[in-house]
Each structure stands twice: as C-alpha cells, then as structure tokens.
Amino acid sequence: xxxxIRLFAWKSIESVGQGLWPRRYDGPNQSxxxxxxxxxxxxxxxxxVGVFVVGAGxxxxxxxxxxxxxxxxxxxxxxxxxxxxxxxxxDGQRKNIAFTKFMAxxxxxxxxxxxxxxxxxxxxxxxxxxxxxxxxxxxRIANINSIAVGVENHVVGTGKRIELALVTDITxxxxxxxxGMPKIDGLKLAAADLLDIVLPNNAVPGAARVALVPxxxxxxxxxxxxxxxxxxxxxxxxxVTNYLISCVTERTGTEAYTDALPGPSAWIGxxxxxxxxxxxxxxxxxxxxxxxGSSELPGIIPLSEDKTALLNEINxxxxxGSTAGxxxxxxxxxxxxxxxxxxxxxxxxxxxxxxxxxxxxxxxMTDGEYNTQxxxxxxxxxxxxxxxxxxxxxxxxxxxGFGIDPSEATVAEDTLTRCASGTGxxxxxxxxxxxxxxxNQIGNQLTTWGQPRFTN
Numbered sequence: 001x002x003x004x005i006r007l008f009a010w011k012s013i014e015s016v017g018q019g020l021w022p023r024r025y026d027g028p029n030q031s032x033x034x035x036x037x038x039x040x041x042x043x044x045x046x047x048x049v050g051v052f053v054v055g056a057g058x059x060x061x062x063x064x065x066x067x068x069x070x071x072x073x074x075x076x077x078x079x080x081x082x083x084x085x086x087x088x089x090x091d092g093q094r095k096n097i098a099f100t101k102f103m104a105x106x107x108x109x110x111x112x113x114x115x116x117x118x119x120x121x122x123x124x125x126x127x128x129x130x131x132x133x134x135x136x137x138x139x140r141i142a143n144i145n146s147i148a149v150g151v152e153n154h155v156v157g158t159g160k161r162i163e164l165a166l167v168t169d170i171t172x173x174x175x176x177x178x179x180g181m182p183k184i185d186g187l188k189l190a191a192a193d194l195l196d197i198v199l200p201n202n203a204v205p206g207a208a209r210v211a212l213v214p215x216x217x218x219x220x221x222x223x224x225x226x227x228x229x230x231x232x233x234x235x236x237x238x239x240v241t242n243y244l245i246s247c248v249t250e251r252t253g254t255e256a257y258t259d260a261l262p263g264p265s266a267w268i269g270x271x272x273x274x275x276x277x278x279x280x281x282x283x284x285x286x287x288x289x290x291x292x293g294s295s296e297l298p299g300i301i302p303l304s305e306d307k308t309a310l311l312n313e314i315n316x317x318x319x320x321g322s323t324a325g326x327x328x329x330x331x332x333x334x335x336x337x338x339x340x341x342x343x344x345x346x347x348x349x350x351x352x353x354x355x356x357x358x359x360x361x362x363x364x365m366t367d368g369e370y371n372t373q374x375x376x377x378x379x380x381x382x383x384x385x386x387x388x389x390x391x392x393x394x395x396x397x398x399x400x401g402f403g404i405d406p407s408e409a410t411v412a413e414d415t416l417t418r419c420a421s422g423t424g425x426x427x428x429x430x431x432x433x434x435x436x437x438x439x440n441q442i443g444n445q446l447t448t449w450g451q452p453r454f455t456n
Contacts, residue, residue: 058138058139060137060138061134061136061137061138061139061147062147064111064134064136064137065134065147065149066149067111068109068111068112068132068134068149069132069149069150069151071105071106071109071112072106072112072115072130072132072149072150072151073151073153074105075101075102075103075105075106075112075117075130076102076117076128076129076130076151076152076153077153078101078102078105079097079098079099079101079102079105079117079119079126079128079153080098080126080127080128080153081126082097082098082101083095083097083098083101083119083121083126083128084125084126091121094121094126095119095121098117098119098121098126098128099117099119102117102119102128102130103117111132111134111135112132114132114133115130115131115132116130117129117130118130127152127153128152128153129150129151129152129153130150130151130152131148131149131150131151132148132149132150133146133147133148134146134147134148134149160356160357160358160359160449161206161207161208161209161351161357161358161359162198162207162208162209162358162359162361162446162447163208163209163211163303163336163350163351163358163359163360163361164198164208164209164210164211164336164359164360164361164362164363164446165210165211165212165213165331165332165333165335165336165361165362165363166191166194166210166211166212166213166332166363166365167213167215167328167329167331167332167362167363167364167365168187168191168212168213168214168215168314168317168328168365169215169216169323169325169328169365169366169367169368169402170184170187170214170215170216170297170298170317170318170319170320170321171216171217171319171320171321171322171323171367171368172216172319172320172321172322173319173323173367173368173405174187174317174319174367175319176367176403178403178430178431178432179430179431179432179433181431181432182319183319183367183402183403183432184317184318184319185432186402186403186431186432186435186436187314187317187365187402187435188314188315188317189432189435189436190432190435190436190438190439190440191311191314191439192311192314193436193439193440193443194363194439194440194442194443195210195307195310195311196307196443197440197443197444197446197447198210198443198446198447199305199307199310203305205305206305206348208305208447209303209304209305209348210303210304210305210307210310211300211301211302211303211304211332211335211336212300212301212310212313212314213300213328213331213332213335214297214298214299214300214313214317214328215297215324215325215327215328215331216288216297216320216321216322216323216324217288217289217321217322217323217324217372218247218248218249218271218286218288218297218321218324218327219247219248219297219300219324219327219328219330219331220246220247220248220286220296220297220298220299220300221246221247221248221268221286221299221300222246222286222299222300223246224300224343224344225244225245225246225247225248225270225284226244227262227343228248228262228267228268228343229244229248229262229267229268229269229270230262230267231244231270231275231279232244232275234280235277235279235280237277237280240282242277242280242281242282242284243280243281243282243283243284244270244279244280244284245270245271245272245279245280245281245284245285245286246284246285246286246299247270247271247286247287247297248268248269248270248271248327249268249269249270249271249324249327249374250268250269250324250326250327250330250373250374250375250382251266251267251268251269251330252269252375253265253266256382256385257382257385257386257388257389258389259333259334259337259339259340259389259393260339261339261340261342261343262343269374271286273374286299288320288321289321289322295318295320295321297321298313298316298317299313300331300335301313302335302344302346303335303336303344303346303350322371322372323366323368323369323370323371323372323379324370324372324373324374324379325364325366325370325379325380325383325415326370326373326379326380326382326383326386327379328364328366329362329364329382329383329386329387329390329419330382330386332362332363332364332390333362333386333389333390333395335350336350336360336362336395337350338350338351338352338353353393353394353395354393354394359396359446359449360393360394360395360396361395361396361397361398361446362390362395362396362397362398363398363399363400363439363442364397364398364399364400364416364419365399365400365402365435366399366400366401366402366412366416367401367402367403367404368404368405368408368412369408369411369412369415370383370412370415380411380415383415383419384415384418384419387418387419387420391421396421396425396446397419397420397421397425398420398421398425398426398427398442399416399417399419399420399425399426399427400416400426400427400428400429400435400438400439400442401413401416401426401427401428401429402429402435403429403430403431403435404428413428416428424445427441427442
C-alpha cells in the first residue's frame with residue numbers, strides 16, 4: 001500500500017510543482033535556494049491531496065461493507081422473527097422458514113447474496129447469524145481484497161400468545177345515548193376494533209384467542225348450563241318435556257371466589273336455587289328481567305379464533321336487564337381458566353397461569369354501578385373479590401366504565417379502579433369515540449406485550 005500511495009503522491013507533486021517553481025536551480029550561487037519554502041508548501045499540499053484521495057477510497061470501501069452489513073442485519077431480523085412467530089411447527093420447519101426468509105431478503109444484493117445464514121432454534125427462540133466477504137475497490141492496492149462483515153440476531157420466544165376474555169355489559173342502560181349514539185352501538189364498534197387488533201386477518205394461527213361474556217342480570221351459559229349447575233337437561237312437567245333454563249347466577253360457598261372446576265360444593269348457581277320446576281321452561285331460553293319477556297340474553301363463547309363468529313354475536317346485542325357485574329367478572333375468569341378445560345373441551349386447552357409465553361387478560365366493560373346479586377353479598381363486593389383472585393393468578397384485568405351516569409360514578413368508578421390491575425388498566429370514556437380509543441389502546445397494549453423481542 002505504501003509504495004502505491006507514494007508513487008501516486010509523488011506524481012501529483014511533480015505535476016503540480018512545475019507551476020509552483022518557476023525558477024530552476026542553477027548551482028550553489030543561487031543564494032535563495034536554502035531559504036525558499038515555496039516548494040515545501042507544494043509538497044505538503046500534494047501530500048494532503050494524496051491522503052484525502054486514499055481516505056476517500058477507504059471510506060467508499062467501508063461504506064460498501066456497511067451497506068452489505070445492513071442488508072444482512074435486516075435479513076437476519078426478518079428470518080429470526082419469521083421462525084419465531086410461525087405457528088405450531090417443529091424446530092426443523094422453523095429453521096427452513098428462517099433460511100428461506102433470509103435468502104429472499106438478500107437476493108437483490110449481489111454483494112450479500114453469497115452469504116449463508118446459520119440458524120439455531122432452541123426452546124422456541126430463534127438465532128440467525130451470517131457473514132459475508134465484501135470485495136474492496138481501493139484497498140486492493142494494499143492486497144486487502146475484501147472486508148469481512150458479520151451479523152447475528154436473537155429473537156426470544158415465539159411471541160407471547162394471547163388468551164383474552166371480553167366481558168360486556170348489555171343491560172337496559174346501554175340503550176342510552178352519548179353524543180347522539182346509543183351506547184350499545186358504540187360498544188359494537190369498539191369491540192370490532194379490539195378484535196381487529198388482537199385477531200387481525202393475517203394472524204398467525206394460535207397467536208391469540210378471544211372469549212366473549214355478555215352479561216345483564218344473568219350470564220347465559222347456553223349448552224354448558226347442565227355441566228356447570230348439575231341439573232338435568234330436561235324435566236317432565238305435567239307430561240310435557242321442559243328444558244333447563246340456561247341462565248346462571250353466582251357460585252356460593254368456599255369456592256365462590258375461585259376458578260375451581262364445577263363439582264360437589266362448587267356448582268354454579270342456576271336461575272332458581274335447587275331443582276325447581278321454575279328452572280325449566282318449554283324452550284330453556286335465558287330471558288332478561290327487563291319487562292321485555294322476548295329478550296334472550298346472548299350466550300357465552302369459549303376461547304376462539306373465529307373473529308366472524310365473535311362479531312356476529314356482538315352485533316346481535318340488544319340492551320335489556322339489570323347489572324350483575326360480578327357474574328360477568330366470574331365468567332370472564334372461567335373462560336380462560338385452565339381448570340375449566342373439562343367443561344370447554346377445546347382442542348387447545350387454556351394455558352396454565354404464569355406461562356411466560358402467554359398473556360391472559362380479561363377486559364370488563366360496564367356502564368354503571370353493579371346492582372343485582374342472588375346472595376347476601378353485594379355484586380360490587382363479589383366482583384372485587386373475584387378481581388383480586390384473578391390478579392393473584394397472573395391475569396391482567398382491564399376495566400372500562402363507559403358513559404357512566406354521574407349519580408353512579410363514585411361507586412362505579414371506585415369499583416372499576418380497584419378491580420383493574422393498576423394504572424393504565426382502567427378507562428372511563430364518556431362517548432363512543434372515546435370508548436373506541438380505550439379499546440384500541442387495550443388491544444395495542446396486549447399485542448405489544450405479545451411481540452417477540454430482539455436481544456441483539
């Protein structure tokens with residue numbers, strides 16, 4: 001490198017010096033020769049030019065290497081992320097996904113295209129590394145023909161999965177308007193927003209599941225009513241087959257504030273205590289006590305990835321009934337409880353509590369004070385006890401007080417604030433636009449927590 005640069009530099013000095021030295025040296029009598037410094041300036045200038053040119057060349061080579069490194073880093077990021085979030089696959093399948101993704105991302109870069117990724121999959125984490133030799137242009141004069149660049153990326157986990165129960169108040173007061181829109185319509189829009197965030201159309205299978213609990217003065221257990229109450233599905237009354245009413249109330253006794261599987265001393269309350277004929281009707285429908293006898297309460301939906309089914313149920317909501325908020329709270333817990341798998345019979349059971357790869361959350365929306373219960377303990381006190389037990393199990397509890405009437409605000413807001421997991425988990429939107437904003441914030445928070453994390 002030195003000889004090459006020196007030859008280049010001296011040629012530059014010779015060429016420029018002819019214009020800076022008009023006088024020729026004629027021998028020892030040229031008295032000004034020893035004190036003439038103009039030639040020194042020329043040499044310094046030309047040497048500086050040479051250094052500048054060499055530096056610029058080095059910068060070009062290193063800049064090219066940095067560009068290739070950035071391409072490799074982007075490819076490694078994409079490959080590690082793709083391998084981490086790819087469904088329920090074997091480590092070998094994840095490795096193939098990472099390799100394919102990496103090669104696709106460097107295909108348009110001729111200088112990076114020769115790189116071969118090294119992919120490691122272990123315990124759901126993906127590590128992707130790669131090196132490349134970037135040919136030089138200017139550094140070749142020093143026999144440095146390439147610059148080695150390397151990258152490595154490590155994605156922790158496959159991205160946290162989400163198990164979410166959406167608990168929605170559809171009582172009579174949800175017919176009230178806020179800023180010109182019935183609250184029930186605002187709920188439908190906000191719930192759709194939340195589902196779009198948690199269950200996007202391009203969602204990775206298994207990444208998130210949502211359960212639904214509409215409540216009023218009851219919860220409608222639907223086809224699960226027999227299993228949870230231990231009452232017969234039918235009863236012959238005056239020679240006519242009657243069906244068990246699917247409305248359920250609170251559980252009492254030692255398991256009142258737990259998620260214990262229904263069973264002896266842990267059965268869920270029916271619409272009427274005991275095996276009374278009043279627990280049965282010709283159709284078994286769960287009707288709300290709103291004065292609108294034809295108004296059936298929509299039923300629960302266990303954890304599901306079927307956004308269409310969830311939206312169809314939500315869009316069927318009509319407002320009626322009073323507010324048994326503790327029932328909605330309890331069933332939000334039951335629907336994501338691993339202890340209840342024997343009831344739900346899901347192909348993929350609810351995950352155990354405190355699993356580092358899963359976010360369990362309950363979102364409870366109500367528009368007023370809890371005012372209906374079937375035991376001697378108030379709905380509010382029961383709800384707070386249930387919320388405390390859920391939080392102790394590692395469940396993130398979000399609460400939303402929607403358009404609460406000022407006459408109920410003190411008690412309702414205190415209940416929801418205490419029920420929530422903490423600051424950033426409770427919201428008090430007044431109108432539909434603010435409700436949508438709250439639901440969007442909750443959805444974004446959940447999915448942000450659920451993202452895979454790069455460690456380098």
